[in-house]
Amino acid sequence: MTNSTFKPVVYFKENCPFCLKVRLFLLEAGMTEAVEIRDFVPGSKQEEDIRGELSPHLVKVSFPAAQLEPGRYIAESDDIIAFLAVKSGHEPASLPVFGNYVEGPFKTMMNLWKENQQLKAATI
Numbered sequence: 093m094t095n096s097t098f099k100p101v102v103y104f105k106e107n108c109p110f111c112l113k114v115r116l117f118l119l120e121a122g123m124t125e126a127v128e129i130r131d132f133v134p135g136s137k138q139e140e141d142i143r144g145e146l147s148p149h150l151v152k153v154s155f156p157a158a159q160l161e162p163g164r165y166i167a168e169s170d171d172i173i174a175f176l177a178v179k180s181g182h183e184p185a186s187l188p189v190f191g192n193y194v195e196g197p198f199k200t201m202m203n204l205w206k207e208n209q210q211l212k213a214a215t216i
């Protein structure tokens with residue numbers, strides 16, 4: 093398969109907020125057909141297979157992950173979105189649903205997570 097016919101592959105963990113960010117970008121940019129989506133439910137056989145595929149290529153397996161080009165794997169939601177944005181010609185910040193999620197619930201969740209970490213550290 094040549095690079096021109098290769099569809100980037102994205103790997104999503106069910107209910108992962110970082111994966112939802114990439115999913116929203118794909119949907120709103122009209123790119124769901126431009127990628128192959130492989131998702132899994134934690135604890136499933138699919139998870140085992142996907143982790144087995146990714147682990148030789150990534151220093152640390154996390155989700156979302158993507159194979160952008162044959163053999164070129166990454167695992168960082170913002171880097172995956174940046175790559176897909178160039179391909180789609182859509183500026184992520186110009187997409188209202190994506191932008192609302194990132195600046196709203198996603199940001200709130202990240203802040204709550206950080207606050208929780210600090211509280212835990214302070215109580216040890």
Ligand SMILES: N[C@@H](CCC(=O)N[C@@H](CS)C(=O)NCC(=O)O)C(=O)O
Nearest residue numbers: 108109110153154155156167168169
């Ligand atoms: N900074 C990363 C964070 C991703 C992340 O922490 N994902 C969680 C799932 S929500 C994960 O992969 N946890 C480890 C695992 O499932 O092996 C990103 O934006 O992609």
